[in-house]
Amino acid sequence: MRPGIFILIALLITLLFSSCRERTSRNDVSGDKGNVRDILYAKGFSITDYGNYKKLEVLTPYPGANTGFTYYLVKQGQEVPEGLTESEIIEVPVQSIVCTSTTHIPLLEYLGVEEALKGFPNTDYISSTKVRQRINLGFVTDLGQEMSMNTELLMALDPDVVMGYMMTGDLGQLGKIRQAGIPVVINAEYLEEHPLGRAEWIKFMGALVDREDVADSVFHMIESNYRVTLEKVKDVKSRPSVMSGVVYGDTWFLPGGNNYAAKLIDDAEGQYLWENESTSGFLEKSFESVYERAYDVDFWVGVASYNSLQQLTEGDVRYANFKAFKTGRVYSYNNRMGAKGGNEYLELGYLRPDLILKDLVSIFHPDLSEDHELYFFKKLD
Numbered sequence: 001m002r003p004g005i006f007i008l009i010a011l012l013i014t015l016l017f018s019s020c021r022e023r024t025s026r027n028d029v030s031g032d033k034g035n036v037r038d039i040l041y042a043k044g045f046s047i048t049d050y051g052n053y054k055k056l057e058v059l060t061p062y063p064g065a066n067t068g069f070t071y072y073l074v075k076q077g078q079e080v081p082e083g084l085t086e087s088e089i090i091e092v093p094v095q096s097i098v099c100t101s102t103t104h105i106p107l108l109e110y111l112g113v114e115e116a117l118k119g120f121p122n123t124d125y126i127s128s129t130k131v132r133q134r135i136n137l138g139f140v141t142d143l144g145q146e147m148s149m150n151t152e153l154l155m156a157l158d159p160d161v162v163m164g165y166m167m168t169g170d171l172g173q174l175g176k177i178r179q180a181g182i183p184v185v186i187n188a189e190y191l192e193e194h195p196l197g198r199a200e201w202i203k204f205m206g207a208l209v210d211r212e213d214v215a216d217s218v219f220h221m222i223e224s225n226y227r228v229t230l231e232k233v234k235d236v237k238s239r240p241s242v243m244s245g246v247v248y249g250d251t252w253f254l255p256g257g258n259n260y261a262a263k264l265i266d267d268a269e270g271q272y273l274w275e276n277e278s279t280s281g282f283l284e285k286s287f288e289s290v291y292e293r294a295y296d297v298d299f300w301v302g303v304a305s306y307n308s309l310q311q312l313t314e315g316d317v318r319y320a321n322f323k324a325f326k327t328g329r330v331y332s333y334n335n336r337m338g339a340k341g342g343n344e345y346l347e348l349g350y351l352r353p354d355l356i357l358k359d360l361v362s363i364f365h366p367d368l369s370e371d372h373e374l375y376f377f378k379k380l381d
Contacts, residue, residue: 040223041197044188045204052078056090056207061186062166063281069186073207090183093210096159100146102347104163104187105131107205110218110351115139116209118157121146127338127347149173155180161208163187193280195264195353196223202351225354232368233269233361240298240364242270243290243324245282246306247316252285261302264353268360273297287318299363300324301331301377309380328379331363335378345376 034050048055054073061068072084073092080089098119099105105128108114114130119141126132134140141157144150151173154162162184164174171178178184185208189201199222206215242265245254255261256279257272265272273294277283300322306312309330312319324330336344349356359377362369 037203039200039203041194042189042192042200042203043197044191045201047203047207050081053081053084054092054207056185056204058186058188060191061188062168063191065169071183071185075210088183090161090185090208092208094160094208096157096161097208098143098154098157098159098162100149100162100164101187102126102342103189103350104205106348106351107202108209110202111206111209111211111214113209113211118159119143119154121149124340125338125342125347126340127336127342127344132339151176151180155182158182161185165190189350193258193260193263195260195267195356196226198260198350199223199353222352222354226357229354229357229361230267233267233365236269236365236368239269239271241294241296242272242299242301242364243294243297243322244272244300244302245290246304246312246319247287250286252287252290253282254285254290255302256281256283264356264360265301268357268364270299270301270360270364287316291318291321294322296323298324299329299331301360301363303330303332303380305334306332306380307334312380328381330380331377332380333376335374335376349376 034048034055037047037049039046044058044060046057046059048057053075056071056073058069070088072089074080074089076091076093095116096118097108097116099108099117100121102125105114105117105126108117109128109130114128114134117131117134117140120126121143122145123135123140123142126135131140141153143154154177159182162174162177162182164184165187166174171184174184187201187204189198192198192201200219202219203212203215206212243254244261244265245252254274257275257277258280259282262272262275266275274283303312306315309325309328312325312330319325333345333349334343338344338347355375358369358372359374362372362374363377
């Protein structure tokens with residue numbers, strides 16, 4: 001089922017469900033009392049509604065951050081409330097935006113505002129069919145490589161907002177863009193450990209484009225699908241062993257036990273062999289240490305860009321010694337690739353963990369998902 005159909009379903013249930021019920025009140029710097037909206041899984045942002053404006057806070061913009069960012073969203077045509085003149089004001093709905101991560105693209109598309117995208121660094125990475133059509137028609141400007149993005153070209157676009165992300169406390173080019181008077185909004189979805197926490201950032205984008213009802217409905221659909229799949233495997237008695245990752249250079253990189261990918265494996269009732277190593281980032285291991293623990297593993301899920309077992313052995317002949325390789329239980333997430341080589345899993349996966357979970361359950365427990373056709377993943381031959 002394509003994203004457009006999911007959007008239609010979400011719109012139909014808008015009046016029935018809401019994942020963002022108002023729950024507590026909070027006073028703002030202006031003295032106004034606002035209602036804090038429910039965010040169910042995400043820990044990285046909050047939304048407080050003060051009636052004539054909203055406060056959007058990014059609580060942890062990068063790993064280890066001690067302070068966050070605050071944005072005040074004021075509807076077009078309304079006066080800026082007193083006391084907020086020193087803050088970062090964003091007029092909503094945002095009608096033009098430059099994004100810097102492919103994970104931002106589905107947020108726009110599922111909210112029905114993909115036409116707001118005006119620029120992106122290296123548009124070849126974008127997989128979305130709708131957005132690719134707009135790129136081909138010249139409606140989306142390619143801003144060059146991300147690390148050397150053409151900021152002059154970006155500023156000429158004069159977007160309402162630039163949505164970026166940070167890995168450290170240094171804003172880098174984003175700081176220059178902000179100094180030029182273009183609001184910069186930090187999206188920290190990648191720091192969420194729970195798969196539904198990442199998906200919930202659609203509410204963050206929903207606040208910016210003033211489509212919060214649609215965002216709530218889309219998220220409810222995703223959460224509901226995820227829970228249906230959890231219910232399907234709740235009585236599973238046998239959990240197959242699972243490994244992930246590949247070697248880069250001399251180091252095998254694989255998800256830590258609290259990583260997003262490890263959580264999905266666990267929810268699919270797979271036993272991730274590094275589930276007790278509590279980092280939410282990535283582990284760095286030697287080939288020998290991985291082999292010692294995983295030589296007889298049942299499934300190997302996530303092998304970077306490799307598309308066949310032969311390619312794997314061309315990368316490192318030792319891969320063929322794993323049981324999962326010998327039994328043909330090796331899976332990549334390259335099943336859906338964009339017209340220019342972008343990976344749909346890396347673009348849409350953050351927003352659609354329900355689809356990832358269905359795939360993993362189908363892989364680990366095929367007897368429970370006989371009618372499921374893999375969406376993101378594919379078995380390597």
